[in-house]
Amino acid sequence: MGAGVVLVAKVVGTAIVARLFALTQPALMRLRWFATWYPRWVSWKNGIIAQVHASWYGRAASVVLRRTRRGVGRVWRRWRDGAAPW
Numbered sequence: 001m002g003a004g005v006v007l008v009a010k011v012v013g014t015a016i017v018a019r020l021f022a023l024t025q026p027a028l029m030r031l032r033w034f035a036t037w038y039p040r041w042v043s044w045k046n047g048i049i050a051q052v053h054a055s056w057y058g059r060a061a062s063v064v065l066r067r068t069r070r071g072v073g074r075v076w077r078r079w080r081d082g083a084a085p086w
Contacts, residue, residue: 028034052058078084 029038053062
């Protein structure tokens, strides 16, 4: 249960920070140093993400994620229809 609390706290904290950034980004872009470095950082980050997605590990993770989503969808539909989910 403790690990679940930590996980939920991390997800909620990340969501709050992402929302604050989205709200303050226009003001931050008026800062010269931020406007200079932010597009470079985004480009670098997108390149890294593209490399990960193109790697064997990224493709394998994609397959696992897709199968997990399908399995959860099946369980959800069975539960919604009143059947035993397993």
